[in-house]
Amino acid sequence: MRALGTAATGMLAQQLNVDVISNNIANMTTTGFKRQRAEFQDLLYQDLRRAGASSSDAGTIVPSGIQIGVGVKAASVYRITDQGGMESTGNTYDLAIQGDGFFRVLLPSGEEAYTRAGSFQISPTGEIVTQDGYSVLPSISVPQDALSVTVNSSGEVQVKIDGQVDLQTVGQLDLSIFFNEAGLQPLGENLYKESTASGAPSTGAPGSVGFGTIRQGYLESSNVNAVGEITALISAQRAYEMNSKVITTADEMMSVTNQLR
Amino acid sequence: MENAVYVGLSQQMALKRHLDIVANNLANMSTTSFKSVSPVFEEYLQKDQPNAKISFVQDYGVYHDQSEGRIYGTNRPLDFAIAGDGFFTVRTEEGIRYTRNGNFKLDPEGFLVTSNGDFVVDEGNDTIQVDLTNPDIEVAADGTINLGTEDVLKLELVTFDNNQLLTQVGNGYYDAGRENPFPAPNAKVLQGSLESSNVNPILEMTTMIEILRAYESAQKLLDAEHELQMKAVDTLPAMN
Numbered sequence: 001m002r003a004l005g006t007a008a009t010g011m012l013a014q015q016l017n018v019d020v021i022s023n024n025i026a027n028m029t030t031t032g033f034k035r036q037r038a039e040f041q042d043l044l045y046q047d048l049r050r051a052g053a054s055s056s057d058a059g060t061i062v063p064s065g066i067q068i069g070v071g072v073k074a075a076s077v078y079r080i081t082d083q084g085g086m087e088s089t090g091n092t093y094d095l096a097i098q099g100d101g102f103f104r105v106l107l108p109s110g111e112e113a114y115t116r117a118g119s120f121q122i123s124p125t126g127e128i129v130t131q132d133g134y135s136v137l138p139s140i141s142v143p144q145d146a147l148s149v150t151v152n153s154s155g156e157v158q159v160k161i162d163g164q165v166d167l168q169t170v171g172q173l174d175l176s177i178f179f180n181e182a183g184l185q186p187l188g189e190n191l192y193k194e195s196t197a198s199g200a201p202s203t204g205a206p207g208s209v210g211f212g213t214i215r216q217g218y219l220e221s222s223n224v225n226a227v228g229e230i231t232a233l234i235s236a237q238r239a240y241e242m243n244s245k246v247i248t249t250a251d252e253m254m255s256v257t258n259q260l261r
Numbered sequence: 262m263e264n265a266v267y268v269g270l271s272q273q274m275a276l277k278r279h280l281d282i283v284a285n286n287l288a289n290m291s292t293t294s295f296k297s298v299s300p301v302f303e304e305y306l307q308k309d310q311p312n313a314k315i316s317f318v319q320d321y322g323v324y325h326d327q328s329e330g331r332i333y334g335t336n337r338p339l340d341f342a343i344a345g346d347g348f349f350t351v352r353t354e355e356g357i358r359y360t361r362n363g364n365f366k367l368d369p370e371g372f373l374v375t376s377n378g379d380f381v382v383d384e385g386n387d388t389i390q391v392d393l394t395n396p397d398i399e400v401a402a403d404g405t406i407n408l409g410t411e412d413v414l415k416l417e418l419v420t421f422d423n424n425q426l427l428t429q430v431g432n433g434y435y436d437a438g439r440e441n442p443f444p445a446p447n448a449k450v451l452q453g454s455l456e457s458s459n460v461n462p463i464l465e466m467t468t469m470i471e472i473l474r475a476y477e478s479a480q481k482l483l484d485a486e487h488e489l490q491m492k493a494v495d496t497l498p499a500m501n
Contacts (some may be wrong), residue, residue, distance in 0.1 A: 010289070019447070039364055068281045210394030250469055
């Protein structure tokens with residue numbers, strides 16, 4: 001019975017939906033996390049009676065035909081990259097990006113990764129690093145005798161050194177943007193890697209056209225909306241139940257047939 | 262004498278297909294811009310009997326409910342919903358297809374594509390490419406795209422004399438067949454929104470219950486006919 005298989009695809013789709021939603025909820029407080037959404041598409045159709053076929057010798061034409069769909073499939077699980085809220089922390093090395101762009105991070109493997117979680121720290125050698133100790137690119141070292149560190153909105157890192165009147169510029173952070181940032185490959189640990197879907201990065205100074213600006217002392221919270229996720233969860237659950245009801249009905253119809261003497 | 266069996270069978274076949282359609286509607290309850298489908302039944306009259314006409318049932322077509330699904334905001338600049346009658350035009354490997362699912366993306370070269378990677382086209386049937394330094398394009402209600410440059414592009418929004426003649430081909434696409442598209446006068450593009458499916462779950466659930474009960478009563482008919490025949494087999498030889 002076709003309905004059984006069709007309903008099964010519906011249940012699988014809702015299961016995936018719940019998986020995606022639960023990951024969003026689990027990462028509700030993850031810095032820089034971007035929520036994901038599952039997108040579904042209808043599957044192929046079986047033509048039982050083709051529309052446009054002639055229905056008589058006089059050339060009359062079947063107006064609509066019978067097409068029976070065989071269910072649903074997941075088309076993509078894409079990331080929604082809209083801006084998360086700005087959380088004030090007052091921390092020197094907490095940097096949030098307002099607008100488009102990613103910080104560049106050097107992985108231990110030598111590859112480049114990208115992140116929007118700007119909760120950075122200082123390594124024993126004075127370098128600006130991520131929570132996991134990976135260097136932020138371009139590598140910037142803060143002198144040991146620096147009294148304070150300022151990162152301005154265009155990414156310039158300036159330090160105040162004891163005994164000096166002027167601020168000293170020690171480096172310039174840059175940002176990378178992608179055509180399809182939703183196509184970046186997530187690595188976990190708030191990091192993303194370039195993929196064929198994302199396209200090659202284009203790197204520029206914060207604040208220039210197309211690039212976001214940097215806010216020191218802030219972190220970008222996740223863009224997960226708890227209320228939205230819970231309502232999505234409820235409707236996914238109900239849709240799952242309805243599809244399972246189809247299976248029950250199809251099963252009952254088959255059992256009716258089986259009772260035929 | 263077996264006519265009752267065949268009439269009952271024709272009903273059961275039609276009901277089974279109806280359940281298949283309901284199952285597909287429910288499976289696609291959360292499919293963006295999916296339109297629910299219902300079968301159309303007709304009487305199939307067999308007139309060759311001398312004094313009785315027997316009517317069978319036949320499903321001769323499907324009807325797409327073209328009413329608009331709920332439009333909800335997504336905040337995503339590349340999500341587009343169409344309010345009113347109209348379709349986006351998409352260039353696929355199989356040819357031109359039409360869709361109301363405006364969940365678009367940018368491919369690595371900056372072309373506007375659907376979730377399947379097929380190109381969305383403008384009025385000149387050209388692909389739409391976006392500049393990386395201004396990837397957040399703005400689309401006006403009439404489909405005009407502001408790319409931040411001097412080029413003026415417009416999404417190809419079309420409609421048909423009879424939308425029922427479009428065939429669903431999966432992936433949210435429609436094949437127009439022999440139908441000719443013409444510009445959609447009433448289509449309004451809403452950026453940052455998507456159209457949900459117009460499946461009415463309550464209606465589908467009650468339809469499903471009706472199908473089950475009708476199927477059971479058709480079965481009763483078959484059973485009764487069967488008993489009648491058994492009785493005939495038992496009693497007729499005794500009358501000899």
